[in-house]
Amino acid sequence: MMEMRQVLSQELEALIQKNDNIVVLNADLAKPNGLGELIQKYPKRVFNAGIAEQNMASVAAGMSSYGFIPFIVTFTPFATRRICDQIAISICYAKQNVKIIGSDPGITAELNGGTHMSVEDIGVLRSIPGIVIFEPADTTELKKAIPQIVDYKGALYMRMPRKTVPRVYDDSYEFEISKADVLREGSDVSIFCCGIMVHESLCAADELREKGVSAEVVNVHTIKPIDRETIIKSAKKTGRVITAENHNIIGGLHSAVCEVLAEDFPVSVGAIGINDVFGQVGKLPYLKETYKMRCRDIVDLVLEKF
Numbered sequence: 001m002m003e004m005r006q007v008l009s010q011e012l013e014a015l016i017q018k019n020d021n022i023v024v025l026n027a028d029l030a031k032p033n034g035l036g037e038l039i040q041k042y043p044k045r046v047f048n049a050g051i052a053e054q055n056m057a058s059v060a061a062g063m064s065s066y067g068f069i070p071f072i073v074t075f076t077p078f079a080t081r082r083i084c085d086q087i088a089i090s091i092c093y094a095k096q097n098v099k100i101i102g103s104d105p106g107i108t109a110e111l112n113g114g115t116h117m118s119v120e121d122i123g124v125l126r127s128i129p130g131i132v133i134f135e136p137a138d139t140t141e142l143k144k145a146i147p148q149i150v151d152y153k154g155a156l157y158m159r160m161p162r163k164t165v166p167r168v169y170d171d172s173y174e175f176e177i178s179k180a181d182v183l184r185e186g187s188d189v190s191i192f193c194c195g196i197m198v199h200e201s202l203c204a205a206d207e208l209r210e211k212g213v214s215a216e217v218v219n220v221h222t223i224k225p226i227d228r229e230t231i232i233k234s235a236k237k238t239g240r241v242i243t244a245e246n247h248n249i250i251g252g253l254h255s256a257v258c259e260v261l262a263e264d265f266p267v268s269v270g271a272i273g274i275n276d277v278f279g280q281v282g283k284l285p286y287l288k289e290t291y292k293m294r295c296r297d298i299v300d301l302v303l304e305k306f
């Protein structure tokens with residue numbers, strides 16, 4: 001299994017070789033984000049802005065205005081919180097074609113600790129008009145999404161872990177941006193999930209099946225614009241809904257799903273995610289247990305709530 005950052009680096013290199021307008025900017029984090037070789041091989045296409053993220057975002061917006069397609073790659077808190085004003089004004093308000101990649105969102109920040117653990121990045125950016133927000137579940141989805149990310153004209157934010165994640169998709173997978181994937185059909189409860197919680201949700205569906213509960217698992221990889229049709233169709237079929245995300249349950253996938261259902265099909269919605277608290281230092285298994293984001297926590301919530 002390859003790390004997510006390895007696949008990202010390979011795909012960016014392929015883009016650089018194919019498209020002269022592709023440029024990559026980082027803020028002194030090339031090596032941690034897998035860009036070390038790229039910055040050596042393509043010094044006129046891959047740039048280090050130094051520890052100056054706001055300037056990096058402004059440079060990306062300026063390059064876009066000249067026809068380039070800039071990819072910003074940095075840790076998630078620096079790709080969202082720190083450059084929020086530049087994203088809102090220089091990129092989105094100015095309608096620039098900039099791709100923003102935040103690595104190690106939520107608890108995948110692990111030992112970098114609470115200050116680097118973005119549990120609010122989706123919520124921060126989701127309220128900015130026009131931006132697309134996407135979170136791949138594995139390396140296959142990441143690889144399949146890159147061409148559509150490049151083709152999309154406008155601001156797009158992608159959050160992803162740097163390291164290995166369990167495989168969800170095989171090579172036959174056909175990705176469509178803004179179209180949620182029904183990974184498991186079910187009739188008793190809908191589990192809407194994204195990112196690292198997709199694998200946990202599939203495991204939960206297996207355990208629930210053994211307990212006589214048929215769970216439908218839907219990967220809502222594009223949180224904005226969200227696939228309203230698939231969400232409403234699944235909720236109407238099952239009548240019960242759980243969301244599972246690596247993010248604060250306020251402002252992220254849970255909020256987005258509830259907004260859709262409140263308008264078109266009001267139903268009780270349970271939430272798995274970070275319950276409005278800050279992050280902490282720890283390895284991923286410990287953090288999943290601490291924030292109740294494991295397969296068993298999804299199972300317990302389904303059985304308790306419904």
